[in-house]
Amino acid sequence: MSENQNTSNCRISRNVLIKAPGLLPMLYTPREIAEDLDVPETTLRDWLNHGAPHSRDESNHIWIDGKQFSTWVESQRNAKKKPTHPLQAGESFCMRCNAIVKIQNSEIRPVKGHLSHLKGKCPICGGIVNRGIWNAGSAELPQG
């Protein structure tokens, strides 16, 4: 029976991220898996409380499937990554507002080759925003 008490993200060290894919498709005790990953057993038990997959037998002993655990570690790694938002045409990142904004009064200045410099104003704070664009005159130009 699987037990997932708390599904919040855990802090997984780089060492564990590297070693976890090497876990074998078998049932480990917490001590064995802690030894294989080179982490303290208390840390591992903390991860189990935070949603790491495990099961208990009729004697209430904890068993951890190596492959399931490595999948969970990988999911924790991906959960730490912040969602990205690629800049669309006419958008730039305002350093003052610390946000993506639509550029106003934009003007394009060629830099070199296909690279151009797009300069405009932030609609929120009125500050100057800049963006490098690859091919001037294409979809990067804001409409209007």
Place this chain on the structure above:
Amino acid sequence: MLDRQNYLKVKLFLKYSRVVHGRSSLQISNDFEHLKALLLWAGSQPLRSAHAFNTSLSDFLFQNIEKRLDQAELQSILNTNQRFLLWVKAMFPVEFQNIRLSWIMKISAISEGKEVII
């Protein structure tokens, strides 16, 4: 699922290597990586019947290990596994009585006609 007894024997061998032979932690780590191939080869079957497995260990390494191995790496894996099997036969003579020494000595030989990336 792999046989846990096989895994425990591998762990015991690694501990023995560290304590008795004084192998370094890096060597132990390498040995464990090599012995994982043996555990995967055995699967859910006990190692005491390894001589009766359908495929040989070297064939298994050629077929199932995704990472392409060069000859030296393959030989190193086979040598580690041979060392382990010799140890396990010495330590558990009754359980491993069906495994013959001659079979263990042949395990490190790469089968004829196998393509090896150099």
